[in-house]
Amino acid sequence: MVILRLILCIFLFSFLSHCTKTSQSYEACERADLDYLVCSLVVYQSYAFCAETAANVTGSTEVKAAAKFRCDAERLVGTYLCDDIKKKKCGTK
Numbered sequence: 001m002v003i004l005r006l007i008l009c010i011f012l013f014s015f016l017s018h019c020t021k022t023s024q025s026y027e028a029c030e031r032a033d034l035d036y037l038v039c040s041l042v043v044y045q046s047y048a049f050c051a052e053t054a055a056n057v058t059g060s061t062e063v064k065a066a067a068k069f070r071c072d073a074e075r076l077v078g079t080y081l082c083d084d085i086k087k088k089k090c091g092t093k
Contacts, residue, residue: 032089036082043078047071 054067 029090032086035089036086039082039085040079043075043082046078047075050074 050071051068054064054071057064057067
């Protein structure tokens with residue numbers, strides 16, 4: 001868990017350092033970084049809860065795999081949406 005938090009902090013630092021104070025859209029970009037942080041944390045918490053729930057699913061192998069796949073798909077879509085929000089607000093491509 002500590003390693004995951006460390007990795008998350010490293011990624012967040014790299015995103016926060018993307019915006020420079022010389023940029024005209026510095027405030028918008030700074031806000032986009034904070035929004036991205038919040039969005040990422042929500043996606044992570046949602047995935048953790050979903051994965052815990054999926055681990056307790058009973059039934060066939062297919063049912064268990066479907067539960068895990070749903071969690072992975074939700075995490076992937078959530079991460080994409082967080083990235084898209086940041087790109088739109090900060091203007092990065």
